[in-house]
Amino acid sequence: MSESMRRINQFRDERNWRQFHNEKDLAISISLEANELLELFQWKTPEEAKENPERLKEELADVLIYSYMMADNLGFDIDEIITEKLIKNTRKYPIPKSFGQKKKYNELDED
Known part of the structure; x- marks a missing residue:
């Protein structure tokens, strides 16, 4: 297990959130977070969107976290x-x- 996956699972388990993280809900969450990432680019040039790297990092991290969780659930x-x-x-x-x-x-x- 990667260090990132271990930290994600620890965060989740400390809050007893595993019960909410089935594959269907994780797929929904991946899509929602990807849309939040996409929204940062709406009506902007790529250069303008990159002016707020902290928000980009946060939304990209959310997509990756949920993706890692889904892979872990599925044993991938x-x-x-x-x-x-x-x-x-x-x-x-x-x-x-x-x-x-x-x-x-x-x-x-x-x-």
């Missing part, structure tokens, strides 16, 4: 699932076809 190893996804993305986005492109993988052969 964070490093392992990220590695697996990067392997899949490497296949979907080969460098020769995707380098410098913003197209989705299913649009890369259209040129």
Whole structure:
């Protein structure tokens, strides 16, 4: 278990909040916190949004905390699932076809 996961679980368990952290509610919380992060960029240029790094860090941390909690609930190893996804993305986005492109993988052969 990572140090971050241990600290998250300790914080949660000290407050007896495990009972509220089922997968459905964690998925909802991830979405809500991601939207709070997104709201910091609404009607602003990226540069303007980055003028308040503390708020950005707080909202990003909330997304990550809930994501870590969901992975822990499901018995997923964070490093392992990220590695697996990067392997899949490497296949979907080969460098020769995707380098410098913003197209989705299913649009890369259209040129």
